[in-house]
Amino acid sequence: MNYHILSSIIFLPLLMAILLGVMRAPLKVLKAGAILSSLTTLLLVVRVIIDFNPKGGMQFMQNLPWIQNAGITYSVGLDALSLVLLTLIALLMPLLYLYMLKEHRKGYWYNMLLLQTGVTGAVLSLDLILFYLFWETMLLPIFVMIGKYGNGLRQYNSMKIVLMTILGSMSMLFSILYMGYIYFETTGAWSFSLYDLATIDLSTKSSIWLTAGFLLAFAIKIPLVGFHTWMAPAYGSAPTPAVVIMSAIMAKLGVYGIWRFGYGLFGGTLHYYTPTIITLALIGLLYYAIRAITEKNLRKMFAYSSGSHLSLIALGIFLSNIYAWGGSLYFIATHALASAGMFMMIGITYNRFRSVNIEQLGGIAQKAPIFTFFFAFFALCIAGLPGTGGFVAELLIIIGAFKSSFLVGILSATTMLSAMLYIFWMLQRTLFGASHNETKIADLTLKEIAMLTPLVVLLLLTGIMPSLFIPYLEPQLLGGF
């Protein structure tokens, strides 16, 4: 059972999509099928969590020959790092399906199924060609969802995200192929397996260039400051489920990539880029936050917010001590939960008011107290309030930063201030004050409460009792990467 479990988790949504497509399933069946597949994967992931051994390193591995001439294998596996992301994906999908329950466009549902396979596969792949394949697969549904179902300048914006991301993927592909070739030259056999390629002895110069190839892809995905101009337009145009996946999962995959492949393949040369990335991350932390202050569009504001926090996560990885690493890994999870909740609330805001422009909102608190509670709760989570998971993560990163150097410590502690600025002004203008329109709006429905409550509970649990979760991560963090 355990041998196939990861593959089942990866391919179940895709198979479901193919099956439903071949059947030309009517909308109701399609919805039921998608929900069924997401619930099944969630159950399987629960099973994986139960069987997971924190001290076991890479586990649940499956290795099958695939394209033997080129040494490409189908190999997947899971450790603490991928477990975090896998759990998030499995948890968010059913909630997103619940969110889009009334969605009647079939393509939307197919894209979500494909998206799940793409992101899950990227998280679990241990073969670089396989990873690359999934990495590109997850971009397709995003392209379609923004271009076809988005709003605003949707086609321009979807083109922009795809072109910029592909620029990164191409440089990564080049690095992958070149490494495979070197492996062939030194051993006489082709392989693209992570563990085989990690054994190559590279010259410093070529290693620096190859690392750059990977880092470019990840820097665009995160995005680090300077590689970010796709972000706000894409977040602004994308439909809510796509935004949630982009912010909660795909941006984190950039960080995941640095962790898995950066440390996995180039542990020796990565330090060459450490000063650059720490600088970019610290600039990004403040740059995005300050940019967010005057942003009027809520989706874009939280796109920048996401960029700011992702910069902090990236910073934590490069600080290379257990506090910062623990903080980054923890932040991946808690920020995903908080931003998923926030973007769902923004989606709900759009459904209610037909606008996500701050200037057209206001006075919601008088009319819809439950709405206000959830909205404010997720916003405060993003501001890193104690009692929510984000606080634990930020605290760990700040301590880790001070461990590494005083200056980095001070600059990373500004995260206490930066998020606060845009969050509290936003709350003031969105929820409170006098109402701009007299129309009555409905408070959250039971369905909406049901879809948001798991996020609230998890954010509180991660904030109040981190000791429930940290033991899953600690052995691997102590072991280094």
Added chain:
Amino acid sequence: MLNIIVTLPFLSSLLIALIYLGNTNAKRFVLYTSLGIGSLVIITTLSLMSLYDMMQGAATIHTKLFEWIHLGDFQIEVAFMADRLSIIMISFITFIGTLIHIYAAGYMKDDAGYGKFFSYFNLFMGSMLLLVLADNPIMMFVGWELVGLSSYLLIGFYHQDAANIKAANKAFMLNRVGDFGFIMGLSILFISLEGHGFSFDAIKANIALIDYQTLTLIGLLLFVGAMGKSAQIPLYVWLPDAMAGPTPVSALIHAATMVTAGVYMVARFSFLYIQIPDIGLFIASIGAFSALFAAIIASYQSDIKKILAYSTMSQLGYMFIAVGLESYSSGIFHVFTHAFFKALLFMGAGAVIIAMHHEQNIFKMGALRGELKLTYITMFIATLAISGIPPFAGFFSKDAILVTAFASGHYAIWTIGTLTAGLTAFYMFRMLFSVFHARKSKAQRVLHPLPKCMTYPLIILAIGSTFAGFVGVNGAYGGENFIAHFLQLPDISVHLSHSSEYMLALLNVSLALFGMTLAYKLYGHRAKEAQPDTLFKKVIINKFYIDALYETLFMKPLLSLSRFIATTVDMKIFDGFLNYSILFYRVLAGQFIRLQNGKVRAYALYFLLGVSAMSLFLIYKLGVNL
């Protein structure tokens, strides 16, 4: 027991919140009141029982709820500690908190958000108790931030008015600036201890590991947190605006409890601060300066709650003088007495405001002493107490602080403190006489009746304001300074002959009486609002333009920077780079299109050029002999 004291308010807050969100329109006065006040009565009883035990000589209590985090050597527990310092704190916090809850039940009775109010109020109590009882600085910081959150929620309680939310934002943001310093201090402290544990006991035991310079930095950064929370210069500007919240909130949070957290923190870290007397002196100077500064502004304010807010800031200044000069127990003693009379003043002010149909300008009141007899008498007692008239509570605690300043040779601080004492009496009696004595304005008025639950707590607090000082009577007045002996804090020992102490006290009291007389002369009969007619008055009435200064120094540049990033850096530089590279390809493509023009003669030309180039290459480069 401590576990119950801290968790019960949180639980009742959560329960009330859930019930309230279930149906926000339902009137559940009895349910909310019994949940909100009931939980407080329980924890007050428990706290007083613990206090009694400890007075009988019981040892420090440690309890552990669960492990919070364990990552490498970063091991933090949700654990509580009640030593003598924290037990004093929670005793009066829960006791006065309960009284204010009862008062609030009357004050907020008809408010649609009654349930919400009690949920926030209990959330605050839980957070405050967490702050005080925390066994390690991280848990203290959690409480520290959560009291800030509850303060934000309560200041912005009437959220329909954008001004209130602005005030709430200001409070939260300035507090967070302080917290920014606090968390840096904690992080450096943790790193410097090199994994020797992070409970207060462990820090105290290993404090010698840290060199003097680092300790100075840590002490300074932690104090930045206190500046924010306890509204000291330069982070004080939120406190006057915080009066936008309902009056019980001001009484509980912005007078008796939360704002004193900074003083408590310094006392809690007294083992650290005694090592760095330079920072102590800095703290005392900030305190002295804040005390005087706030007193000057208070003398020109017209809003009853703002006068009290500035007076709170001023009294907090005294407390920081005490803890800065390493007289920790007299600082805590003043926290203790101040809680009684300041809560009483706010609650009295709230009663007046309700009676006057939400009028807050003291110059529009006047001659209320006949109609609001009980409020008048109790507020008079509190004003005597805050002015330092013996034998009321404030006399003993303020006297202890000034004696320390004098005896330890800090004459500048002592002078400021003494002057401020006189000024305090002046502006407090100015308020009291304007409200209760001065001739009333001509307009007819019908007072709003006050419920009993709003007036009876005043009596209890008046008793406290009268007698609370007796727990700290020092040798000069025939007492044993019970509170200082009980607290066992590492106080500086100062020696001053009894006769000098009497001289100092005499000076203070005569200054206070002078201020009182002056106030009566000016405001006892005919109260007139201060007019900004001279430059001097204009500057003070506009609070030295500090708000405007902050606005120009911080907010405006930040907003411009944000717009600059949006319109220039993002659009022109980052996007510009992309767009120009696209443009470059476009132009290039345009040029290539020209080549492919479909004309045979052009193609024949390319053909000729190509063949010629090839021939030249063959001949000159490769040396082919034709």
